[in-house]
Amino acid sequence: MILDLHTHSVKSDDGRAKVENYCQWIKAKEIPIDGFVLTEHRQYDFESDYSSLEKKYNLLILKGSEVETEYGHVLIFGVTKMLTTKLDFSRIDLTLRDVIHWSKACSAVAVPCHPGRPKVGMFAHTDRLGIPEGVEIVETLNGGSRDEEDKVAIENARSLEYKGIGGSDSHIVSHIGRCATIFTEEIRSMEVLVKELKKGNFEPISLRNRLK
Amino acid sequence: MADKTIKDVEFGEELPVFVPDTSLKRASVFASLVGWEGPRFSDHEKAREEGLPGAMVPGILNQGYLTAMIHQWAPNSTLISIDTIFRAPVMADEEHTMKAIVTDIDEEAQIVELDLTLANEKNETRVLGTARIKIAS
Numbered sequence: 001m002i003l004d005l006h007t008h009s010v011k012s013d014d015g016r017a018k019v020e021n022y023c024q025w026i027k028a029k030e031i032p033i034d035g036f037v038l039t040e041h042r043q044y045d046f047e048s049d050y051s052s053l054e055k056k057y058n059l060l061i062l063k064g065s066e067v068e069t070e071y072g073h074v075l076i077f078g079v080t081k082m083l084t085t086k087l088d089f090s091r092i093d094l095t096l097r098d099v100i101h102w103s104k105a106c107s108a109v110a111v112p113c114h115p116g117r118p119k120v121g122m123f124a125h126t127d128r129l130g131i132p133e134g135v136e137i138v139e140t141l142n143g144g145s146r147d148e149e150d151k152v153a154i155e156n157a158r159s160l161e162y163k164g165i166g167g168s169d170s171h172i173v174s175h176i177g178r179c180a181t182i183f184t185e186e187i188r189s190m191e192v193l194v195k196e197l198k199k200g201n202f203e204p205i206s207l208r209n210r211l212k
Numbered sequence: 213m214a215d216k217t218i219k220d221v222e223f224g225e226e227l228p229v230f231v232p233d234t235s236l237k238r239a240s241v242f243a244s245l246v247g248w249e250g251p252r253f254s255d256h257e258k259a260r261e262e263g264l265p266g267a268m269v270p271g272i273l274n275q276g277y278l279t280a281m282i283h284q285w286a287p288n289s290t291l292i293s294i295d296t297i298f299r300a301p302v303m304a305d306e307e308h309t310m311k312a313i314v315t316d317i318d319e320e321a322q323i324v325e326l327d328l329t330l331a332n333e334k335n336e337t338r339v340l341g342t343a344r345i346k347i348a349s
Contacts, residue, residue, distance in 0.1 A: 014297055016342040021315050021325075028224045146336055171297070172327040172340055173315035 001187050002205065003060065004036040004180045006075060006113060006139060006167020011048070012041040014171055019050055021173045023057035031177035031207065035060025037077065037193070039113075039167075042067060042090050044079045062190050065089055069096040071112060071132055072120045075139065075167070078108035078194035096122075100134040109197045111165060113139040116152030123156045131160065137197060140164030141204040143178030144171075165197075166204030178208050215288040218322050218347045227312040227326070230281035232274070236304040239269045246272065253304070269302040274339055278328050281310050282343060289324075289345040296328065296341035307333050312343070322346050 007022065008015035019038065026033060036059070038045065043065065050061040065076045067089050074096065076083070083106040087094060096112070103110040115122035115138045122138065140153045141164065157164050166179035184201045187193050196202060236256065243253035251258030252268055259267040275294055282291060302308060308330055316325035323346055330339035 016295060016297075016327075016340075018316065024223060025315065144337070146334070172329075172342060174313045174327040174329075175340075 001183045001185065002033045002180050003062075003183065003187065003193070004033050004168050004170070004177050005064075005077070005165050006039050006066070006142065006179075007036045007170045007176055008040060008066075009038050011038070011043070011045050012171070014041070016171055017173045017176070019048075019061065020053055022170075022176050023053050023059055023061075025173045025176060026059060027057055033177050033180050033207075035062065035187075036176060037062045037064045037167075039064040039066045039075050042092070044084055044089060046081075060188065062193060064190075066113065067094055067099060068092040069094045069099055071096040071122045071125045071129065072115065072117070073113050074099050075111045075113045076103055076108050077111070077197060078103075078106070078190055080106050080108065082106050083108055096132050097134070100132070104134070107194065109137065109194050111137045111139055111197075113167065114142040114145050114149065114153070114169065115139065115156065116149035116154075117142075117145055121149070121153070123152055126156075135160075135162060137163045137165060139167055139204075141166035141179040141206050143168035143175060143208065145169075163200050163202070164204045165202065166206065179204065179206050181205070216286040216347055218317070218319050218324070218349050221314055221317055221324050221347065223314055223317055225314040227281060227285040230277065230284070230310040232269075232277035232308060232310060232330075234269045234302060234304055234306060234308050236267055239267060239273065239304040242273045243270050246270070256305070265301065265303060267304040269304050271296070271298055271302075274302055274330060278310060278312070278330070278341070278343065281312060282326065282345060285312070286345065286347055289347045292323070292344040292346055294328075294341065294343045296339055298339050300336070300338045302330060302338050303332070308338070315342075319349075322348060
């Protein structure tokens, strides 16, 4: 099962892709992913229902979030109403410690994304702020990062024994599926995705060369 | 190039790659014409003194190039909107390529949406965005 764990739609302030166009693109270009997670910036989209698109295109469409901390941006999988009362997702000054703590407390998983990038990536801040406690997974393959930025992510993740995921970080339709995560188990819901992330049964994959 | 109708357009169709003139000379002349005098568009060394990696190509010139690419492909189209996100500076005197791909077609409204990207020689995306154009039936 292959999922793109990091995508943005028009719900994000800098997203320009409509969700149905993502689905059409995946099918038209035969991108070998089984679904994707919409991780909108600084919010959780409780309203949108993509079940009809899931059926129409035979794709899994899940929802997560991308929040902002002093260590850069962090994906959250398994967002609940309770978690959004504990963390104000709209803030750009959340602490990674709080994000990890409350995510765990609410049965969610927090994953620092594009950690090899300057400013918005975790490893740009670890020299100054130290290695944060509680991180177990980082996004080691990010479709929007440069090769050398992913290299920083991969090398640091390896030395700190973090697991890695992959996501395209797509903001426009044609960028979906550039990177993804392969799971050993079938995933049909966010609950199962969170469970599999916690179990560590996954690997990041790059599909960039296939899409060129 | 022949006129295009909405029925000629295919989902996923790639427009011909466009190589914009990103020379320092062109950037400098354009910046001067639009009243943006200053070293950041005309002098690499002085731009570096301002903390930039070198002289840049003005953003609105890049938008103009994107528009030109679209009109080369569909001369009879009308640009409704162009929306660009500048992820990183477009450096003058470095070669860049522009690409556009059809990502949505509304035949009834005669509207086509395009993904737009501008990348440097390392294939790093410097600018991305979308455009909406109207093409008659």
